[in-house]
Amino acid sequence: MGDHLSGLVDSRAKGTALTFNGADVSYRELRALVGDAARVLQRLPGGRPVGLRVRKSPESVALVLACWAERRPFLLPPYDLGVDASAALYRQAGCGHVLHADLTTVDTGEPADEVPDLDGVGPLLTTSGSTGLPKVVPLPDTGVDRFTDWAAGAFGITGGSVVFSYAPLNFDLCLLDIWTTLRHGGHVLLADQERALDARYLLRAFTHARVEVVQAVPLFYRRLLEVADSPFPGVREVVHTGDAIPPELLARLPEFFPNARLRNVYGCTETNDSLIHDSDPTSGDPVPIGSPIDGVQARVDGGELLVRTPFQAGRYLDTAITDRWVDIDGETWLRTGDLVRRDADGVFHLDGRADHQVKVRGVRTNLRQVEQALQAHGEVADVVVLAVPDDEAGYRLHAVIRAVDGTRPNSLTLRSHCARLLPRTAVPSSVELTADEFPRTSTGKVDRKKLLAERV
Amino acid sequence: MSRIDEITRYVVAEFAPDIRADELDADYDLLDNGVVDSLGLLRLIGWLGERYDLPVDDIDLAPEQFRSVRAVDAFVESALVKGPAL
Structure with missing residues (x-):
């Protein structure tokens, strides 16, 4: 040795x-x-x-x-x-x-x-x-x-x-x-x-x-x-x-x-x-x-x-x-x-990212990975995770959730769920339940920019 | 309102505004469950310092002391007993 x-x-x-x-x-x-x-x-x-x-x-x-x-x-x-x-x-x-x-x-x-x-x-x-x-x-x-x-x-x-x-x-x-x-x-x-x-x-x-x-x-x-x-x-x-x-x-x-x-x-x-x-x-x-x-x-x-x-x-x-x-x-x-x-x-x-990665407190974080984790929860029908600019953290994660009919998951259960699957930096700082359909772009993708603009 | 209720209300309002205060168990692990992150911890400590007049800048703080509402309450209790730092 x-x-x-x-x-x-x-x-x-x-x-x-x-x-x-x-x-x-x-x-x-x-x-x-x-x-x-x-x-x-x-x-x-x-x-x-x-x-x-x-x-x-x-x-x-x-x-x-x-x-x-x-x-x-x-x-x-x-x-x-x-x-x-x-x-x-x-x-x-x-x-x-x-x-x-x-x-x-x-x-x-x-x-x-x-x-x-x-x-x-x-x-x-x-x-x-x-x-x-x-x-x-x-x-x-x-x-x-x-x-x-x-x-x-x-x-x-x-x-x-x-x-x-x-x-x-x-x-x-x-x-x-x-x-x-x-x-x-x-x-x-x-x-x-x-x-x-x-x-x-x-x-x-x-x-x-x-x-x-x-x-x-x-x-x-x-x-x-x-x-x-x-x-x-x-x-x-x-x-x-x-x-x-x-x-x-x-x-x-x-x-x-x-x-x-x-x-x-x-x-x-x-x-x-x-x-x-x-x-x-x-x-x-x-x-x-x-x-x-x-x-x-x-x-x-x-x-x-x-x-x-x-x-x-x-x-x-x-x-x-x-x-x-x-x-x-x-x-x-x-x-x-x-x-x-x-x-x-x-x-x-640097001009930006080609994918859905952001830095949260200096840690590379993929928004898709967070969405997949949330999507795996039985009460989540649909989810978009937004990266909201933040002076200190760089970005903080905000999850917008459409719940499965008849359920009402709360931010504690959803974050506990994420915490088992993700690093701490990837657990959303805030969770929002919505009954609205997500806005779509002309090509049918979720309009993240619009969702983000409504929330900043 | 007891101090533990007051801390619960603050944590819920600040970190999980969609739930009611009585839905947050005093022993729920706020750190492991990702409810309070490292920047959130600083906000919580800042609030405790102001609300209970604690010299938090002079106290050695370990994240363990803020793991749950009950742990936070115990931290405040011990900080008040020690009195202001010299």
Whole structure:
């Protein structure tokens, strides 16, 4: 095990590896935690991936490192994913056991005869899909290696670098702020994902050590700036990602991060980071999504951005889902679903989505998936889920429901139903019952624009 | 009106206006069922701070304390007993 581990955590690293809720964990302590987790993994039957049901903590970080060290593929769904959906994903991935951060294990009872081919795969992450279930994205270890090499160089992450990690553990963003940093002997400040909107907590966590690199969705910077009363001169890299940063918020960043390079990073779970851009806080215009990073190819087809990266998965675990991965001249590309235009300098700008995806609190959410979940409820005859623009959340979801005759489902029962099937961010914030037929466009589709306009 | 009724009324008005207050059980899990999301939690805490004059900015808050109406009521009770933070 020790040999493998040296590739995951810098074997010479000393000092502090992690800080969580005010407590430091040294590299020596981290290696011991990884050893404990590895021994539990070694006792499980081989040849099958494990499911991890964990929130971000030193113990869960060690568990992930142990999976890597033991060459055990691991499915890492959102912690708040509904229990029914989680069980379906464990089944799809062929997980024999589910592990928790305290190293308790639960036998899934799934037979061992339908384990997909996961040769060379480490993490199995998830992303929102248009069917009822999230899509599982198997990331090859070679891609992860290339990504951490790139990220360390691009953001200057070396031994002793202090990096702030805001995203939940299941996000691909952790490949940069946690996994790249630990591989290079740096110090990660882990924000508790359960307290991600508590501004005073965030300020305490952020100021525990002198942060040099921070990557987060715009909502984090908004919260931090609400309570910060002095600048952070030690920060040299500010990465905003996951959602478009409002220009008024970007304009305030230089005052708090006077010595930082401000950059937007664009990517998705399937391909990891793809485009990068030096953000101009003085422009007042929407920030472009950027230009291809080293080794990334990008093209536009019918207004939609296609990318091919050295880090990409190249497939979904469910190979029946083929709508996004396309073969062009023998190469595998991802249709991102983002509508873009390219300016005279070759920089890409985001114009919108080709499908029904929106970001809710920085999490990619497919309105169709939410509609399918609601449609599966016995008292729902018809449903439209609208994305209502919201200053803080980006969008909030509003469901308009036509009930089956003689029934009257209420917002509690419908949201409980959704909560079993969907991540928390995909549960509608509000539910409205209507007796009216949905308005239709001339082609017979539900007129979402009209429904939305009547409600904003 | 008891405090627990008052909290129930606020939660229903703010997060589930289509139901009656007596339809919301005091032990119903507001977080796991997606009724109160993370931004909703901040609104709820802000309201508690104003309504019961609690120094919520100075109290260490954990989402667990707001899992149900009964849990919220217990949180308010303990915050009032401790009195204003110094």
